[in-house]
Amino acid sequence: MTVTSIxxxxxxxxxxxxxxxxxxxxxxxxxxxxxxxKIEDQEDYAECVKEAQNMTETVSREEVMKEVFGDEDK
Incomplete structure (x- = not known):
């Protein structure tokens, strides 16, 4: 184990x-x-950026809202 001081x-x-x-x-x-x-957050962010760069499909704001909040008309 490494010891450091700050x-x-x-x-x-x-x-x-x-x-x-x-x-x-x-x-x-x-x-x-x-x-x-902090390190885990940065790793998660880097993974999301990598995934986003590989995406070829676009999604409308309306589709996102429907997916997140469900269909309001029901």
Whole structure:
């Protein structure tokens, strides 16, 4: 396992500490979770962009709204 350190101004660290306390985590676990979540979000975004670039079909706004919200006429 690799260990690293991060320097924060005191006011920023205090905000992180408050957020970690609110979440019931220590500062290290809170930052680790935040970093992992950010990486996963970026991977998900990259996968979506790749899929979108491979799409050849277009869909109208109306079709999207119908798919998401269903048929309002029923």
């Amino acid at each position: 320097r924060f101004p005191e006011n920023v660290y205090n905000k992180i500490k408050e957020a970690a306390d609110f979440s019931g985590l220590n500062v290290t676990a809170y930052m680790r979770d935040a970093i992992i979540e």
